[in-house]
Amino acid sequence: AQKVTQAQTEISVVEKEDVTLDCVYETRDTTYYLFWYKQPPSGELVFLIRRNSFDEQNEISGRYSWNFQKSTSSFNFTITASQVVDSAVYFCALSEATGSNYKLTFGKGTLLTVNP
Amino acid sequence: NAGVTQTPKFQVLKTGQSMTLQCAQDMNHEYMSWYRQDPGMGLRLIHYSVGAGITDQGEVPNGYNVSRSTTEDFPLRLLSAAPSQTSVYFCASSYSAAGGFYEQYFGPGTRLTVT
Numbered sequence: 001a002q003k004v005t006q007a008q009t010e011i012s013v014v015e016k017e018d019v020t021l022d023c024v025y026e027t028r029d030t031t032y033y034l035f036w037y038k039q040p041p042s043g044e045l046v047f048l049i050r051r052n053s054f055d056e057q058n059e060i061s062g063r064y065s066w067n068f069q070k071s072t073s074s075f076n077f078t079i080t081a082s083q084v085v086d087s088a089v090y091f092c093a094l095s096e097a098t099g100s101n102y103k104l105t106f107g108k109g110t111l112l113t114v115n116p
Numbered sequence: 117n118a119g120v121t122q123t124p125k126f127q128v129l130k131t132g133q134s135m136t137l138q139c140a141q142d143m144n145h146e147y148m149s150w151y152r153q154d155p156g157m158g159l160r161l162i163h164y165s166v167g168a169g170i171t172d173q174g175e176v177p178n179g180y181n182v183s184r185s186t187t188e189d190f191p192l193r194l195l196s197a198a199p200s201q202t203s204v205y206f207c208a209s210s211y212s213a214a215g216g217f218y219e220q221y222f223g224p225g226t227r228l229t230v231t
Contacts, residue, residue, distance in 0.1 A: 033217050045222040091158060095217045102217040108158040
């Protein structure tokens with residue numbers, strides 16, 4: 001069965017620090033998709049990134065970057081020069097293809113607090 | 117586009133009562149799903165649907181029923197509410213195609229308390 005582990009339950013940093021959120025996944029499939037979502041204090045879930053298992057290129061989007069390493073089954077997320085608005089719970093998620101059905105499994109989330 | 121809408125936003129039920137959480141999307145997405153979010157547990161999949169007339173169970177389906185008669189709507193029914201069903205419920209939809217699974221768009225959530 002697929003599994004996502006976010007070992008860091010809570011992280012607290014000071015504004016402008018860089019911070020990396022870890023995500024380790026388990027799957028038996030060769031075709032799968034990885035996601036990161038953000039849940040700010042207001043409660044909505046915001047999509048950040050999708051990556052398929054055949055695309056190991058790292059991605060950068062502004063202050064956000066993602067490092068996908070199949071060799072270690074990890075999909076880590078780094079925020080550079082963190083800001084107070086980055087304070088949120090961040091979820092990593094994994095979807096396996098089962099025929100035509102897909103199920104998304106979420107990690108338990110990492111609460112990031114950025115202090116001014 | 118309204119995206120994914122959920123009603124109600126808040127609900128208090130007594131043990132044993134039944135109710136339906138409504139979910140609708142206007143993006144013509146085939147894939148829809150229901151999750152519950154509990155403290156320290158992340159989001160757990162309750163039921164999902166890959167199209168009208170097709171539903172399947174997720175990780176925590178017990179005590180919940182779903183149906184999908186149209187592409188737009190995916191209601192979640194609590195048959196006999198229990199305190200263990202106190203949670204925040206999120207509905208989501210996504211575009212899906214053979215060989216691909218895309219990002220899900222989430223509704224604003226329904227906070228349910230069962231006393």
